Amino acid sequence: MTAVAITETEGEYNFAYLDEQTKRMIRRAILKGIAIPGYQVPFAAREMPMPYGWGTGGVQVTAAVLGREDTLKVIDQGSDDTTNAVAIRGFFEKTAQVKTTSATKDATIIQTRHRIPEKELTEDQILVFQVPIPEPLRFLEPRETETRKMHALEEYGLMHVKLYEDIAHHGRIATTYAYPVKVADRYVMDPSPTPKFDNPKIDNMKALQLYGAGREKRIYAIPPYTKVKSLDFDDHPFEVQKFDKPCGLCGARHVYLDEVVLDDQGGRMFVCSDSDYCEERRAEGHVGDMAANPAASHLAGKSSGAAKTEAGE
Amino acid sequence: MTDFLSEEPLLRASGVTRFYGDRIGCRDVSFELWPGEVLAIVGESGSGKTTLLNCLATRLAPTAGAIEYRMRDGAMRDLFQLTEAERRFLMRTDWGFVHQNAADGLRMTVSAGANVGERLMAVGNRHYGNIRGTALDWLERVEIDGTRIDDDPRAFSGGMRQRLQIARNLVTGPRLVFMDEPTGGLDVSVQARLLDLLRGLVADLGLSVVIVTHDLAVARLLSHRMIVMRNGEVIETGLTDQVLDDPQAPYTQLLVSSILQV
């Protein structure tokens, strides 16, 4: 993560695309965000060579903290090989020539959209989130001037209005992702559209968490070992999703599963959303009850193929 | 039971003046409001009554003058010397504000129950069942059927919206409520029901109220005292029935003689 001054060659990109002044500006915003956990720091987001909604905020944060020695992992919905993840990984391979990986344990920086890896992160890692709408109060209060004031004065009754509406209409808190949290007993924060299943991981995490919203031009952060509480009611406490089956491929329980449709006959299975975690378990010899199913074999095959490639590195 | 002889006023306005550029909003208004007292500010459109109300409720900063309020600890504080946090806390706990247009005072996209419960959640109530129970209780008090608790106010009639707005304001047991033409724009029969409801609530809860209205009948039914305004200035003040039965100022005489008799 050491910032490295490089000699620019005409016609080439600066290291990690952004110029050094911009990276400094972003680092200042990040430092302020770390100093005030959960507080949304405005920053002068740049135009990036990708559309808004494709992770421009996360990419700028990653570019600002990335050093030559870093190993980058990019995931989208838990997977390393969706279009968004592949594109962003390719972007940094081209502009920063850093090592990339799909193995959580090998990465020093993980940029993510919509998931947190199942494997516990360490103090040596940074988790960078792509954030579409950073303002948790926006749901009920459209005025930015007003939401800023509400944060400043810690007026968070509105967040509970939203949860109240959930229970009134659905009998329970139906918010399943972007589930609001209170950081260090002070700021209410949107943990980006990760499933609430991942909220307990945010609490007291060993790794530094950085959140970047490109369109909305906001950065916020959660320093390592910070208390993060999911909002709830005394009589409707916060709960994570429960899956009644283990992963069909690796047999893992207590992980976040994606539903995969196998055919047009109604065949489907549930597999780990974190593809790296699933592969690692299978490499260790864990087998799910669907692993032998021919319809599922292409899933397992493709993934294990990727694993093999990495193993060869 | 209203104690008209309590020693200390709840609200004191001294020389309250508000200019909009060169134009006068209101000028040099002074009065005291005691606990349990209903004060009507009457006058025609443009008389400055709404400007005055907004200054009193700290929604608008006066150009000159002071407004003091007796906090729950008994101390008289200048409202514009309070921190914004203190002022906003006051506004959502110890005060209410009933707007003429209910949409200005309600969250139109959340349910009636959440509208009533919001202030409770804002002061830290974290028990869904209790919040809902209190909301149901208040809906009943303002004569809204409990089965409507999960409907949002867009599905409500004008009168129901106004009653919902009142419940939303009263749920934290405020001591002072500001009302801006609360019955304006409602059908006569709906108006009568609302007035009766307000009258009952004000008496039961011992509320102090500052109500702005151009309707002298509303002022007579609800208020103890009246301030008559014209061109931003106070023309006449006094007991409501005295001002209406024995108006002194030429303008008040004109106003009173202009009431349609049914």
Added chain:
Amino acid sequence: MRTRLCLNDVGKTFTMHLQGGLAIPVVAGVSFAVDAGECVVLGGPSGAGKSSILKMIYGNYRCERGQILVTEDEKIVNIATAAPRQVLALRQKTIGYVSQFLRVIPRVSAENVVAEPLIAQGTGEAAARKVARDLLARLNVPETLWTLPPATFSGGEQQRVNIARGFIAHYPLLLLDEPTASLDAANRAVVIDLVNEKKQQGVAMLGILHDLDVREVIADRVVDVSGFSARAA
């Protein structure tokens, strides 16, 4: 006997600004007193200012000259200069007003209209409503009407509801504004009884009564208002 009410050189003129500031003198130099347990009736022709005097004492009309002194507990209050909230306090505890016309409050039932002044003085709602029902029964208001708002009642029924409302609470000073006008003989007798009961309780009363028979029975003294005519003065 204790003096409850004392008027001292009271005068009033209406200024009609809408008629070029026309001044209409009403009364001048009004001076008399009413003692506890006494019923004083104001006499004199229509337009002599009887009603205006009653309204100045109750505070509906502003008293411009002189003093209107009322005994409130151990204090003496001058209504002519009292602050509005002092007048409101007097109306809650000290001065009652029985008028001919009911100002109808939408949707409030007859028994609640009657009970209200008692509740305002601190009596519990249930107890106050019981007293209200007894009074409505005495004044022959049909029981079927008690729980209905009086807006739709006949004129006589409304008047009796208002009389009940005026008599229900205890005020040391009671103002009677034609309480028996247009009542039948039976109900007139009830009002006479009510006035006599108040006298027994030491209530000072000041009334306007055109009904000579009733006046004969209840008036301890008649004060002729024509003597205070502003025009004569």
